[in-house]
Amino acid sequence: EAGVAQSPRYKIIEKRQSVAFWCNPISGHATLYWYQQILGQGPKLLIQFQNNGVVDDSQLPKDRFSAERLKGVDSTLKIQPAKLEDSAVYLCASSWGGGTGADQPQHFGDGTRLSIL
Amino acid sequence: GENVEQHPSTLSVQEGDSAVIKCTYSDSASNYFPWYKQELGKGPQLIIDIRSNVGEKKDQRIAVTLNKTAKHFSLHITETQPEDSAVYFCAAPPWEGNKLTFGGGTRVLVKP
Numbered sequence: 001e002a003g004v005a006q007s008p009r010y011k012i013i014e015k016r017q018s019v020a021f022w023c024n025p026i027s028g029h030a031t032l033y034w035y036q037q038i039l040g041q042g043p044k045l046l047i048q049f050q051n052n053g054v055v056d057d058s059q060l061p062k063d064r065f066s067a068e069r070l071k072g073v074d075s076t077l078k079i080q081p082a083k084l085e086d087s088a089v090y091l092c093a094s095s096w097g098g099g100t101g102a103d104q105p106q107h108f109g110d111g112t113r114l115s116i117l
Numbered sequence: 118g119e120n121v122e123q124h125p126s127t128l129s130v131q132e133g134d135s136a137v138i139k140c141t142y143s144d145s146a147s148n149y150f151p152w153y154k155q156e157l158g159k160g161p162q163l164i165i166d167i168r169s170n171v172g173e174k175k176d177q178r179i180a181v182t183l184n185k186t187a188k189h190f191s192l193h194i195t196e197t198q199p200e201d202s203a204v205y206f207c208a209a210p211p212w213e214g215n216k217l218t219f220g221g222g223t224r225v226l227v228k229p
Contacts, residue, residue: 004160033216042123042206042219043161056216091160103149103168103210106217108160 002026004109006092012115018080021112023092025073030097031055033106034067034077037089049075050097079114087116119144119211123220131228136194138223140207143188150190151217152181153206161206165192197227 005024013019025032030051035043046065047057051072060067064083069075079086089111095104120143130136140150148169153161167174167181167190174181178197183190194201204224208217 040222042208042222044219045216048216093160105151105163105166107163108153110158110160 004092004094004107006090006109006112008112009110010113010115012117013082014117015084016081018078019082019114020076020078021090021092021114023075023077023109025075025092025094026107028096029094029107030072031095031104032069032075033093033095034075035091035093035108037091037111039088043091046077082114082116084116087114089113119147119209119218121207121209121218121220123207123223125223126221127224127226129226129228130197132197132199134197136192136197136201136225136227138192138205138207138225139189140191140209140220141187141189142209142218144209144211145185145188147209147211149210150181150183151208152179152192153208153219155204155206155222157203164205194225197225199227199229201225202227 007022032049034046037043046060047067048055049069052069067077091111093106093108095106123140151166154164155161165179165181167183178195180193204222206222207220
């Protein structure tokens with residue numbers, strides 16, 4: 001089966017600019033996650049969708065970050081305006097969505113590496 | 118929320134030797150413990166997971182053990198090979214809520 005697809009792979013912008021990332025999960029996976037991974041750290045969950053509804057966005061900086069999941073399939077994550085501390089890899093993951101959610105294997109894409117100048 | 122600590126942060130082993138990485142967690146009701154391998158420029162890849170109703174699980178050269186009383190779980194890699202060199206992450210979910218909390222990662226270097 002095809003894995004989680006993300007684009008772009010790399011993005012360089014200046015602070016205060018805006019940027020958007022795209023994710024296409026594994027076909028049939030109801031749950032989609034966006035993580036932020038700062039260099040040298042483990043991934044940190046930003047937002048979790050179940051189909052097209054938000055399950056958890058408690059760690060999403062809502063003053064600058066937004067995300068949507070169109071028709072319960074693809075998702076976009078946007079940052080506006082970007083800050084220097086947003087430099088990180090943004091990972092998308094998906095799982096089939098049964099059970100409580102967290103106890104289902106999550107499959108990750110290769111991420112978008114964002115550099116803020 | 119859940120707190121997951123992972124040790125060591127770096128681990129260097131000779132090819133053929135074993136490697137062990139340990140994680141502790143704080144939420145005694147956690148019931149699912151995955152391990153991920155992340156190679157340079159790639160996303161984390163699930164390599165093994167264990168649920169709270171078993172104490173050990175093996176998959177070829179990889180095994181995970183779980184001690185619920187002590188709230189820790191460990192990854193064991195036997196007969197290490199150069200391709201095992203990567204960063205390994207453990208994770209655990211809180212009983213309430215759906216998100217995984219990841220450990221800080223262990224950079225494993227297998228020297229030929």
